[in-house]
Amino acid sequence: MTTIDSPERDETIIVAEHLCRTFPGPVVALDDLSVRVRRGEVLVVIGPSGSGKSTLLRCLNGLEQIDSGTIVIDGIPLDASEANRLAIRREVGMVFQSFNLFPHLCVLDNINLAQRLVRGRSRAEATRTSRELLARVGLDDKADSYPDQLSGGQQQRVAIARALALHPKVMLFDEATSALDPEMIGEVLDVMRALAEGGMTMVVVTHEMGFAREVSDRVVFMEEGRLVEEAATEDFFLRPTEERTREFLRQIR
Amino acid sequence: MPVRPHKPWQSLCLFALTLAGLVWLVLRGEERLGYSWHWRQIPGYFLKVVDGQWIAGPLLQGLGVTLEIVAWSLVLAGMIGLVTALLRLSGSRVGRGLARVYLESVRNTPLLVQIFFLYFVMAPIFDIGRTATAVLALSLFEGAYASEVFRAGIESIGRGQWEAAHSLGLSRAHTYRYVILPQALRRILPPLTSQAVSLVKDSALVSTIAVYDLTMEGRAIIAETFLSFEIWFTVAAVYLVLTLGLSALAGTLERRFARGCA
Numbered sequence: 001m002t003t004i005d006s007p008e009r010d011e012t013i014i015v016a017e018h019l020c021r022t023f024p025g026p027v028v029a030l031d032d033l034s035v036r037v038r039r040g041e042v043l044v045v046i047g048p049s050g051s052g053k054s055t056l057l058r059c060l061n062g063l064e065q066i067d068s069g070t071i072v073i074d075g076i077p078l079d080a081s082e083a084n085r086l087a088i089r090r091e092v093g094m095v096f097q098s099f100n101l102f103p104h105l106c107v108l109d110n111i112n113l114a115q116r117l118v119r120g121r122s123r124a125e126a127t128r129t130s131r132e133l134l135a136r137v138g139l140d141d142k143a144d145s146y147p148d149q150l151s152g153g154q155q156q157r158v159a160i161a162r163a164l165a166l167h168p169k170v171m172l173f174d175e176a177t178s179a180l181d182p183e184m185i186g187e188v189l190d191v192m193r194a195l196a197e198g199g200m201t202m203v204v205v206t207h208e209m210g211f212a213r214e215v216s217d218r219v220v221f222m223e224e225g226r227l228v229e230e231a232a233t234e235d236f237f238l239r240p241t242e243e244r245t246r247e248f249l250r251q252i253r
Numbered sequence: 254m255p256v257r258p259h260k261p262w263q264s265l266c267l268f269a270l271t272l273a274g275l276v277w278l279v280l281r282g283e284e285r286l287g288y289s290w291h292w293r294q295i296p297g298y299f300l301k302v303v304d305g306q307w308i309a310g311p312l313l314q315g316l317g318v319t320l321e322i323v324a325w326s327l328v329l330a331g332m333i334g335l336v337t338a339l340l341r342l343s344g345s346r347v348g349r350g351l352a353r354v355y356l357e358s359v360r361n362t363p364l365l366v367q368i369f370f371l372y373f374v375m376a377p378i379f380d381i382g383r384t385a386t387a388v389l390a391l392s393l394f395e396g397a398y399a400s401e402v403f404r405a406g407i408e409s410i411g412r413g414q415w416e417a418a419h420s421l422g423l424s425r426a427h428t429y430r431y432v433i434l435p436q437a438l439r440r441i442l443p444p445l446t447s448q449a450v451s452l453v454k455d456s457a458l459v460s461t462i463a464v465y466d467l468t469m470e471g472r473a474i475i476a477e478t479f480l481s482f483e484i485w486f487t488v489a490a491v492y493l494v495l496t497l498g499l500s501a502l503a504g505t506l507e508r509r510f511a512r513g514c515a
Binding site: 058061062063086089090092093094096098100101102103104113114117118159162163166 | 413414416417418419420421422423424427431432435436439
């Protein structure tokens with residue numbers, strides 16, 4: 001595994017530069033997009049659907065290949081090397097819109113699995129960590145349940161606990177509340193808010209503007225794979241500079 | 254689908270009536286046939302007492318050979334099927350090509366021809382015994398079909414499961430072993446069972462290369478005694494018991510697996 005040492009390494013945890021990604025069609029999902037994320041920062045990515053937000057997130061942990069550009073996370077370049085890709089995935093947790101819990105495993109085993117396989121922890125050790133995490137997301141009584149016995153909100157909280165189990169340095173949230181019934185959105189956002197307050201570095205794709213305003217440090221607005229505007233949260237919502245941003249904010253209000 | 258109310262008495266009566274009708278038909282047919290049945294000799298072909306000791310008759314010995322061949326072939330066919338399926342789904346062009354060639358050549362030629370090919374051509378070259386040749390032929394044949402079942406099962410697992418496993422840093426092998434295959438196996442148990450039942454029935458073909466399985470023993474007895482009807486009925490019944498047992502076992506497994514898979 002090669003790491004890149006630079007003076008910024010301690011400051012900036014994600015350096016993504018000139019990312020390009022075109023899907024067959026051809027559909028341009030990312031068009032020369034560059035993003036940096038500082039340690040402990042909560043970055044919210046917004047934009048109309050099809051603007052490449054999800055693709056950006058999925059590229060950041062190698063679920064999607066980039067056609068060109070560079071991604072360096074915590075000093076590790078995401079390149080063709082399988083070892084680097086696995087190393088980055090260990091440091092980057094991801095939460096999906098559709099939860100993607102493992103339906104054949106109970107909640108506890110869902111959270112234990114990667115700890116045991118990837119971190120090599122014993123069952124007892126993993127279970128201890130998992131129970132702590134379950135308590136943190138308010139589901140300590142559901143350890144033995146199976147995913148299909150839980151509500152959507154509960155499943156998503158388990159998914160967050162599962163992603164946290166490897167003690168990642170960065171958490172990616174890909175529209176984590178979009179598939180939830182309205183009354184369950186709050187419980188998931190509460191968990192995410194607590195995580196942000198705990199100092200976790202987060203990149204969040206979301207349509208929840210209230211959450212974005214309240215929790216994020218910085219907002220990136222994307223359209224057609226390009227970065228339209230990037231600003232500190234308050235500036236973004238109160239003083240957007242781009243006409244396209246103003247239009248988008250008017251529409252969603 | 255509306256659920257029909259369960260009426261056990263009605264179904265039972267219907268079943269008894271059908272059975273009575275069938276028995277009547279068989280008895281009528283038997284009368285017309287004018288065949289004198291010798292069922293009393295049949296048990297002796299399974300077990301007989303010689304010098305005060307129970308010894309296994311030819312049919313029981315044949316059943317033993319069939320069971321042995323079937324058991325080995327089931328295990329081997331399962332492994333061949335899984336490996337072939339993984340090769341077909343792998344990123345390697347060579348692996349996919351190999352799997353494809355194996356699959357198409359096995360699926361598009363008769364099993365009997367494959368058994369003869371292995372027995373007369375390959376066995377002498379590699380010095381393989383008769384029983385081993387039988388096992389090899391059956392495993393290669395059923396493995397091809399099993400691989401398609403495995404592939405369909407693996408492909409039925411959504412992309413999200415792969416992505417979740419990958420995002421947790423699991424390697425491809427770990428993802429298969431702990432996430433994809435356990436879910437796929439549950440789904441493919443029914444088609445896999447019918448493949449196993451086919452294997453039991455197809456195993457009768459190995460009698461053509463002088464492996465003394467159930468079918469071969471039955472043929473040998475008929476050659477001596479001309480009890481064609483009794484022996485073939487008996488042999489058929491034994492195969493039926495075997496396959497029904499296999500299905501029941503699969504049913505139990507399925508119920509045990511039934512837990513929470515959407």
